Amino acid sequence: MSTISDQATTPEALTMVDIRHLSEQQLQMLGMSQVAYVKSVTVDGEAAFAIHAADGTPMALADDCEVAFAAIRQHEMMPTLVH
Known part of the structure; x- marks a missing residue:
């Protein structure tokens, strides 16, 4: 329960x-305030990593997956990767 x-x-x-x-x-x-997910995306022909809230709301873009994870941790959230 x-x-x-x-x-x-x-x-x-x-x-x-x-x-x-x-x-x-x-x-x-x-998990809205505790979890954020990272998804690889293409923006203007360039590879990037989108950071989304648990409900799917876009929050930020990063050039590197590790940078995206670090940004999430910096905001005291748990990052997870989505394919």
């Missing part, structure tokens, strides 16, 4: 949810 909050973050407002039955909205919010 995991706790997911749809609206508030106070302990009293948290709801117990079976993680196997998360709604699409709950899944999108999972």
Whole structure:
């Protein structure tokens, strides 16, 4: 079991949810402030690495995968690579 909050973050407002039955909205919010992902992209014909929030919101571009990971860690988030 995991706790997911749809609206508030106070302990009293948290709801117990079976993680196997998360709604699409709950899944999108999972890890929002802790996880960012890196995806290789092409921008103006050049290889780059896009940094996205857990919900897919674009956050930044980097020239190098290691630089992208370092930027994410610098903001106290956990980086993950997406293919």
